[in-house]
Amino acid sequence: MMELKGLRQIAPYVPGAQPKVEEMIKLNTNENAYGPSPKVKAVLESFQTDSLRLYSSLDQAPLRHELGQLLGVNPEQIILGNGSDDILSMAFLAFFNSGEPVLFPDLTYGFYKVWADLYHIPYREIPLNERFELETEDYLLQNGGIVLANPNAPTGIYKPLDELEAIIVANQDVVVIVDEAYINFGGQSALPLLDKYENLFITRTYSKDAALAGLRVGYGIGSPKLMGVIHAVKNSVNPYNVNRLSEEVATAATKDWAYYVETCQRIVETRDWFSGKMAELDFEVLPSKTNFVLVEHARVSAQELFNHLESQHIYVRYFPKTERIANKLRISIGTEEEMQKVLEVIDQYLSTQATL
């Protein structure tokens, strides 16, 4: 067969599995345990099917208006996307073109490295310290931009805002992207820094706090200067990147944010309770400000536990190829009942191991 010229070779991002099992506890992709706001259902029921004949909006003005009110930022400083993956991907294209290496931690959202490779952006992965924290000093060197998830994934660890600000201040000649996918589970947002720093770009998603992972809506917030550049990229890739249905649903969800404040608080409480219980079972639990925890047992391997949980239709995430966390499991926080069941299954398994 003739060899084809020009085919791209790339090691892609590997998303968490989406098992097709009817009765399962799915704790492997940090989805929200509680459903979306009831207002979402009402929008879907009254949605004008005929409107799909027309292209979607180019600027999502009503949604940006609602978001601006909720976040206390000028709607002109918000750009919407097809999930925050879309926004992050466009931000890499828009902001990291100096030819100097972009910095991000060795353990962070796996997609950063994939986009850097895909877009031929040089990068340096900076090891987190031995407690899996981000050291401010490591980001005070010459670079072509910085991307940090805060709280970080898959560690769950949050970097206090004053420390994050020190990184932004010291890097005012490049763009610093702060990925706040999990910020509404206990961290303090970098939003108040936006007025001070033109080089700050924050990304957010409706997938985690707003329980709308399947809708695919995310957004970025930044200075007018950054907005001009990222809009030019958006209009060079996919101007209609948010579909009509998603825009209407996300707008309704934003208007009903009080619902989400309550459900996120329930998840935070369940997380803290679950972390304590896991510690009692001899797990080391990294301090999390997200809707997941990264844990390691003192004696039983991650692989064994993963296999056992899977056999009970409990799906969690494990990263056997990532050396520093190869013996850890990342467990999303489900409902209290789900987490109670997970504890029971683990407790039972550990007791059989102890008597062997």
Ligand SMILES: Cc1ncc(COP(=O)(O)O)c(C=O)c1O
């Ligand atoms: C740190 C982080 N950023 C961004 C995303 C992307 O989220 P989405 O594309 O669903 O908005 C995720 C998803 O898991 C994530 O963990």
